[in-house]
Amino acid sequence: MNRSTSSISPKSPPNPEEETIAAISTPFGESGIGIVRISGPSAEPIARKLFRPKRDQSYFISHHFHFGEIIDNQSGNPVDEVLIVLMKSPKTYTREDIAEIHCHGGYFILQKVLELALREGARLARPGEFTKRAFLKGRIDLTQAEAVIDLIKAKTQTSLEIATQQLRGALHREMTQIKARLIDSLSLMEAHIDFPEEEIEPIASRKMRKDLETIVHQIDEWINSYEEGKVFREGISCAIAGKTNVGKSSLLNVLLKEERAIVTPIPGTTRDVIEEVLNIYGIPVRLMDTAGMRKPADSIEQEGVRRAKERVADSDFVLLMLDGSRALDDDDREIFAEIKGKKKVVAINKNDLPLRISLEEVKILFSKDPVISISALKNNGIDDLKQAIYSSLIRREVRATPEHLIVANIRHKTALTQVRDNLSNATKGLEDGISLEFIAFEIRAALEALGDLVGETATEEVLDRIFEKFCIGK
Numbered sequence: 001m002n003r004s005t006s007s008i009s010p011k012s013p014p015n016p017e018e019e020t021i022a023a024i025s026t027p028f029g030e031s032g033i034g035i036v037r038i039s040g041p042s043a044e045p046i047a048r049k050l051f052r053p054k055r056d057q058s059y060f061i062s063h064h065f066h067f068g069e070i071i072d073n074q075s076g077n078p079v080d081e082v083l084i085v086l087m088k089s090p091k092t093y094t095r096e097d098i099a100e101i102h103c104h105g106g107y108f109i110l111q112k113v114l115e116l117a118l119r120e121g122a123r124l125a126r127p128g129e130f131t132k133r134a135f136l137k138g139r140i141d142l143t144q145a146e147a148v149i150d151l152i153k154a155k156t157q158t159s160l161e162i163a164t165q166q167l168r169g170a171l172h173r174e175m176t177q178i179k180a181r182l183i184d185s186l187s188l189m190e191a192h193i194d195f196p197e198e199e200i201e202p203i204a205s206r207k208m209r210k211d212l213e214t215i216v217h218q219i220d221e222w223i224n225s226y227e228e229g230k231v232f233r234e235g236i237s238c239a240i241a242g243k244t245n246v247g248k249s250s251l252l253n254v255l256l257k258e259e260r261a262i263v264t265p266i267p268g269t270t271r272d273v274i275e276e277v278l279n280i281y282g283i284p285v286r287l288m289d290t291a292g293m294r295k296p297a298d299s300i301e302q303e304g305v306r307r308a309k310e311r312v313a314d315s316d317f318v319l320l321m322l323d324g325s326r327a328l329d330d331d332d333r334e335i336f337a338e339i340k341g342k343k344k345v346v347a348i349n350k351n352d353l354p355l356r357i358s359l360e361e362v363k364i365l366f367s368k369d370p371v372i373s374i375s376a377l378k379n380n381g382i383d384d385l386k387q388a389i390y391s392s393l394i395r396r397e398v399r400a401t402p403e404h405l406i407v408a409n410i411r412h413k414t415a416l417t418q419v420r421d422n423l424s425n426a427t428k429g430l431e432d433g434i435s436l437e438f439i440a441f442e443i444r445a446a447l448e449a450l451g452d453l454v455g456e457t458a459t460e461e462v463l464d465r466i467f468e469k470f471c472i473g474k
C-alpha cells in the first residue's frame with residue numbers, strides 16, 4: 001500500500017518525498033566510525049559526486065560496500081577515507097535510494113561530509129524523517145514506526161522485547177485481522193440494510209455477535225496490558241523515604257552494588273538527592289536516595305529535607321524504610337503522613353540487630369502494602385524486596401519475556417479504547433435488536449479508530465507529533 005502524502009493532508013506541499021535528505025546518523029562525539037545517511041532520488045548522483053573509489057569502479061553495486069575517499073570538489077582536497085554503500089530502492093529502510101557514507105567518527109569530518117552532501121543538493125533531514133518516509137511509502141505502519149524510537153530508547157531487556165514485538169508488526173497483524181473480521185460483519189449488515197426484506201438468519205446474527213464479543217474481550221486484554229507496558233517502556237521513579245539513619249543510602253548502595261552514596265553512623269548524612277537507574281527484573285527504576293526526614297539541624301539540612309519531600313511527592317513509587325532496631329517514633333509518623341496514598345513497599349531494615357520495632361503496628365499501619373524485612377548492611381532480603389517492588393507494579397510473575405501482546409503506548413491505548421467502546425455498543429445493539437444502521441455506524445467508527453491506530457488515516461499533525469520525538473538521522 002503506497003500512501004501518497006496528499007491523502008494524509010491536502011495542505012502538505014507537493015511531494016516533499018521527491019527531495020533528497022541527509023543527516024548524520026550516529027551520535028556526536030569521537031568514535032570509530034560515524035555515518036552520514038542520504039535518502040531520496042538524488043542519493044546516488046550525490047554519492048557519485050563526493051566519492052572517489054580506490055579501485056577503478058565506474059558503477060556502484062547495490063547493497064555492497066565500496067572503499068574510497070570523499071573529496072571536496074571545490075578545493076579538490078580529500079576529506080576522509082570511507083566505506084560507502086549504495087542501496088537502490090525499494091529494498092531499503094525508506095524504500096528510496098539510500099547512500100550511507102561510513103566515515104571516521106569525528107565531529108568535524110561528519111559535519112564536513114554532511115555539508116558536501118547538502119552542497120550537492122540534499123537538504124537536512126528533520127528528526128525521524130527517514131522513518132517517516134518508510135511509513136509514508138507503506139513499508140511499515142505507524143505502530144512500527146513508533147517502535148523504532150522505543151527500540152532506540154529501550155533501557156532493559158523487557159522494554160527492548162516489547163519494542164521488538166511491535167516493530168515486527170505484532171500489533172499491526174492483530175489490527176489487520178480485526179479489521180478483516182469487522183469488514184466481513186459490516187458487509188453482511190450492509191447487504192441487509194440494502195435489502196431489508198431479507199432478514200439476517202438467526203445463526204448469522206448470533207455468529208456476528210459472538211465474533212464481536214470475542215474481539216471486545218481481546219481488545220480489553222490489550223488495554224489492560226497498558227499499565228504494565230508503560231512501566232516497562234517508560235520505567236518508574238522511586239524515592240527511598242525514611243527518617244535519618246535508617247539505612248537509605250546503604251540500601252541504594254547495595255541495590256546498585258557500588259558505594260555510590262556516603263554512609264556514616266551520623267544521622268543527617270545525606271543532604272542532596274542522589275539518583276541512579278536500576279534494572280529490577282526488566283523495569284527501569286530511577287532510584288532516589290534522599291535526606292532523612294526529621295526536624296532539620298541547620299539550613300543545609302532544611303533544604304535537603306525540602307528536596308526529599310518534593311521528590312517523594314513527585315515519585316511514582318516509594319520505598320519506605322524503617323529501622324527495625326528502634327521503636328517507631330514521631331519522625332517516622334511524620335513521614336507516614338507525607339507518603340499517604342502513594343504506591344509503596346515498606347522495608348524494615350537492620351534485621352541483623354535485635355528487633356525493637358512493633359511488627360504488628362507496622363502491619364496494621366500498612367495493611368495494603370508489602371512489608372519486607374531486610375538488612376542493607378548484610379545484604380539480606382534484598383531479592384525479596386526487589387520481587388515485592390516488581391509485584392506491586394506488574395501483576396504477573398517475574399519473567400524475562402512477556403508472552404502476550406503488550407500495549408505500551410498511550411496513543412495505542414486510546415485508539416483501542418475507542419474501538420472497544422464502539423464494538424461494545426454494536427454488540428449491545430445486536431442484543432437489544434436495534435436497527436442495523438446503528439450497528440453498522442458503530443462498526444464503521446471502530447474501523448476508523450483502527451485506521452488512526454495503524455496510521456492509515458492519521459493526520460499530518462499526529463504524524464508530526466510522533467516523528468518530532470525521533471533523533472535526526474533516524
Ligand SMILES: Nc1nc2c(ncn2[C@@H]2O[C@H](COP(=O)(O)OP(=O)(O)OP(=O)(O)O)[C@@H](O)[C@H]2O)c(=O)[nH]1
Pocket residue numbers: 242243244245246247248249250251262263264265266267268269270271290291292293349350351352353374375376377378
Ligand atoms: N546493623 C545494621 N546497620 C545498618 C544497616 N543498614 C545501615 N546500617 C548503618 O546505619 C547507619 C546509617 O546508614 P545510612 O545508610 O547512612 O542511613 P541513611 O538512612 O542514609 O541516613 P541519613 O542519610 O542520615 O538519612 C550506618 O552506620 C550504616 O552502616 C543494617 O542493615 N544493619
Ligand SMILES: [Mg+2]
Pocket residue numbers: 248249250261262269270289290291292
Ligand atoms: Mg543517607
